Amino acid sequence: MHNHNLLTQILKGIQSHPDRNAFFIDGKYHTYKSLAKRISEIYNIIKQHTGPTAQCIGIIEKNNIETYASLLAVLFSGNTYVILNPQNPNCRNRIIVESTDIQLILHSDEDNCSLDIPKYVNLISTIDVKSESILDKIMTQVDSDSLAYIIFTSGSTGVPKGVPISHGNLNAFYDAYSSLNFNLNKEDRLLQMFDLCFDVSVVSTLYPLTLGACIFTVSQNSVKYTQVYELLEDEELTFAAIAPSLLSYLQPYFEEINLPKLKYLILTAEASNWDLLSQFITCAPNAELVNLYGPTEATIYCTSYRVNPNDIDTYNGMLAIGKAFKSMHAIIVDENLQEVPKGEKGEMCVAGAQLMEGYWKDPKKSKEVFVELDCFEVPTRYYRTGDICFIDEKDCIHYCGRKDYQVQIQGFRVELNEIEHTVRQYHSIGSNVVLAKPNQLGNQELHLFIEKYEGEETSIIDFLKEKLPIYMCPQNIYGINELPLNSSGKVDRKKLLELV
Amino acid sequence: MELSQVLEEVNSIFCKVLNKPTIILTESSTADDVDEWDSLNNIRLIAEVEQHFKVKFKLREIMKLKNVGELCTNIQKKTA
Numbered sequence: 318m319h320n321h322n323l324l325t326q327i328l329k330g331i332q333s334h335p336d337r338n339a340f341f342i343d344g345k346y347h348t349y350k351s352l353a354k355r356i357s358e359i360y361n362i363i364k365q366h367t368g369p370t371a372q373c374i375g376i377i378e379k380n381n382i383e384t385y386a387s388l389l390a391v392l393f394s395g396n397t398y399v400i401l402n403p404q405n406p407n408c409r410n411r412i413i414v415e416s417t418d419i420q421l422i423l424h425s426d427e428d429n430c431s432l433d434i435p436k437y438v439n440l441i442s443t444i445d446v447k448s449e450s451i452l453d454k455i456m457t458q459v460d461s462d463s464l465a466y467i468i469f470t471s472g473s474t475g476v477p478k479g480v481p482i483s484h485g486n487l488n489a490f491y492d493a494y495s496s497l498n499f500n501l502n503k504e505d506r507l508l509q510m511f512d513l514c515f516d517v518s519v520v521s522t523l524y525p526l527t528l529g530a531c532i533f534t535v536s537q538n539s540v541k542y543t544q545v546y547e548l549l550e551d552e553e554l555t556f557a558a559i560a561p562s563l564l565s566y567l568q569p570y571f572e573e574i575n576l577p578k579l580k581y582l583i584l585t586a587e588a589s590n591w592d593l594l595s596q597f598i599t600c601a602p603n604a605e606l607v608n609l610y611g612p613t614e615a616t617i618y619c620t621s622y623r624v625n626p627n628d629i630d631t632y633n634g635m636l637a638i639g640k641a642f643k644s645m646h647a648i649i650v651d652e653n654l655q656e657v658p659k660g661e662k663g664e665m666c667v668a669g670a671q672l673m674e675g676y677w678k679d680p681k682k683s684k685e686v687f688v689e690l691d692c693f694e695v696p697t698r699y700y701r702t703g704d705i706c707f708i709d710e711k712d713c714i715h716y717c718g719r720k721d722y723q724v725q726i727q728g729f730r731v732e733l734n735e736i737e738h739t740v741r742q743y744h745s746i747g748s749n750v751v752l753a754k755p756n757q758l759g760n761q762e763l764h765l766f767i768e769k770y771e772g773e774e775t776s777i778i779d780f781l782k783e784k785l786p787i788y789m790c791p792q793n794i795y796g797i798n799e800l801p802l803n804s805s806g807k808v809d810r811k812k813l814l815e816l817v
Numbered sequence: 818m819e820l821s822q823v824l825e826e827v828n829s830i831f832c833k834v835l836n837k838p839t840i841i842l843t844e845s846s847t848a849d850d851v852d853e854w855d856s857l858n859n860i861r862l863i864a865e866v867e868q869h870f871k872v873k874f875k876l877r878e879i880m881k882l883k884n885v886g887e888l889c890t891n892i893q894k895k896t897a
Contacts, residue, residue: 338845358890413892419847540848540855540856540859541855541856542852542856542859542860543856543880544858544877546880546881563856567876570875570876573875573877574876798861798864799860799861802856
């Protein structure tokens with residue numbers, strides 16, 4: 318029987334493949350044997366500086382082997398890792414350190430770490446620590462309630478929200494993810510392009526290690542899309558999870574791209590536009606496309622949709638998000654939290670073993686997002702995703718947009734995605750985003766940001782007027798070379814709003 | 818065109834696109850040296866450079882550019 322303890326499987330992967338490559342970072346390979354040594358060294362440091370009670374340990378993110386080994390050492394030690402991104406404003410990192418009561422921070426800077434860290438925190442460099450591998454002595458039977466990591470996401474009030482994910486959550490995720498039956502083994506070469514403060518990095522890093530496969534990382538500081546393309550093509554990667562925006566950056570060059578070795582392309586982190594993907598398919602003729610959806614609160618991914626190019630399920634041009642993972646249940650509810658019939662839109666709520674217990678030290682916020690619903694004749698705890706979805710006749714879930722992207726214009730309910738979709742019918746090169754912002758009179762005004770559009774404003778407005786009710790036509794149109802992205806690779810709507 | 822002249826013109830394109838008049842590029846400058854130089858701005862910079870010098874870059878050429886000096890040498894070759 319398959320063992321669903323992720324840490325045990327990682328340890329087994331590391332020990333069974335000493336001479337194979339575990340990581341390819343910045344042009345250099347690192348074997349499993351050298352990874353094991355690194356983890357052991359950092360594990361020893363952690364044990365010297367921590368007591369028997371689990372605690373949060375900060376890791377300052379860098380694209381190097383020490384950072385990845387630190388993450389694994391913290392997990393093996395039964396403690397909780399919290400990533401601190403040096404690109405973040407100092408005050409944000411400080412809030413994270415203070416709210417998680419971090420006493421120990423691991424860094425891998427050659428010089429002293431430049432972060433503004435409270436004086437009481439033990440700041441330890443993981444470079445040049447020497448000790449023998451003790452991985453065979455490590456116990457991986459960590460209590461399933463203990464926390465594996467806390468990821469901080471932006472909070473609506475401006476203070477970052479901590480999402481704590483337990484080993485139990487992670488094991489449930491691993492079990493379900495393994496059941497997707499990707500045909501992968503130790504020979505595979507997998508991409509890890511996400512910042513470590515974004516949770517897709519967790520699966521992109523941990524899962525390949527269970528197979529004894531090699532992970533190819535991308536540096537966070539410079540130009541990502543060219544690095545990703547370079548790895549995909551030159552290193553002949555076989556598996557890549559990416560944000561669809563990355564493909565839109567590469568779109569002008571699709572004719573040059575040839576990735577016959579790519580077996581799987583995972584689309585995640587944002588809605589996937591089928592127009593763009595269908596153009597990309599010729600670049601990766603042997604790749605299966607899989608759309609994976611999930612809020613951080615439900616551990617990385619919780620629904621999956623495997624694309625069959627001959628039978629595509631889309632809504633407003635966006636790929637379906639498919640069906641719930643095996644340990645999860647998804648329902649669509651109306652404003653009164655009543656389940657809606659098939660085909661009707663509502664907010665998606667998810668329940669199951671991948672759900673976090675609650676936001677870190679924020680019972681008020683937790684209370685807002687959790688709700689008890691009697692779906693199985695017993696009250697079950699559901700997480701309200703804030704995502705508007707519907708389930709079609711084939712039991713396939715479709716994502717229609719964020720609850721908060723749905724706006725009221727002159728009393729009419731408007732889905733901004735619908736406008737974006739209509740704009741794409743007129744101008745299919747690149748992406749577009751529609752935002753609503755109250756004007757001086759407090760009325761919502763629609764703003765359309767459109768990539769690579771050189772035509773007249775009036776001609777696009779005339780087209781939209783033909784397709785949409787007048788109240789859905791944007792008042793302002795901005796041509797933009799590329800839509801800005803945030804650190805998670807999603808379109809940065811806040812930044813766009815600032816331009817208005 | 819002299820390399821120094823290409824560099825000067827590339828420098829003013831960077832200042833304009835990144836909206837930062839204080840940028841001073843050298844041949845060894847890379848994306849790590851300029852805070853605003855990310856994926857999004859790289860696309861804008863390349864587009865502006867292509868338009869200004871009336872040249873076209875392939876993705877593979879962009880990918881192989883390790884610093885500003887290599888970008889300038891490439892422009893020089895293409896405009897020769």
